[in-house]
Amino acid sequence: MNSPNIDAINRIQTLQLNGLTPRERLDEALEALPSPGSQLSEAQQATPTAGELVEPIQRINDVMRERGIEFDISEDSSRVITRVIDRDSGDVIRQIPAEEVLRIAEQLQDMRGQFVSLEA
Incomplete structure (x- = not known):
């Protein structure tokens, strides 16, 4: 099982490989973040x-x-x-x-x- 940090790094590297502009990569990364006030899973809190x-x-x-x-x-x-x-x-x-x-x-x-x- 990957940690949330490793998952985030893998997601960023995938976005970089897709040929997106820096702004598009930022928007994609921000969309992947949990919304404010949402509950994190136990794996994300660890x-x-x-x-x-x-x-x-x-x-x-x-x-x-x-x-x-x-x-x-x-x-x-x-x-x-x-x-x-x-x-x-x-x-x-x-x-x-x-x-x-x-x-x-x-x-x-x-x-x-x-x-x-x-x-x-």
């Missing part, structure tokens, strides 16, 4: 695992690498990391979320449950 994101991220990276944008999955927290790369030198210009933010989030995750007072 958060994808890091393993489910590997293939779509690799495909996105193949397309975006030439523009200096790279996506990755954090091994510790399974967060998607976006990097803007200098195409000439290969240096990271900006990373979102920043390394510091990832470290803080990891420390907060480790400390979760330690802030609860046992006395009322």
Whole structure:
């Protein structure tokens, strides 16, 4: 069973192969989205695992690498990391979320449950 994210990527690639203009592809993609206020199925509400994101991220990276944008999955927290790369030198210009933010989030995750007072 494909995740909704993989289905959306496949739909976009199919639209690109049909020779549609960018505006037509946008209109088709917007029509495929659920309407506001509609109920999502359980499969659509489920958060994808890091393993489910590997293939779509690799495909996105193949397309975006030439523009200096790279996506990755954090091994510790399974967060998607976006990097803007200098195409000439290969240096990271900006990373979102920043390394510091990832470290803080990891420390907060480790400390979760330690802030609860046992006395009322």
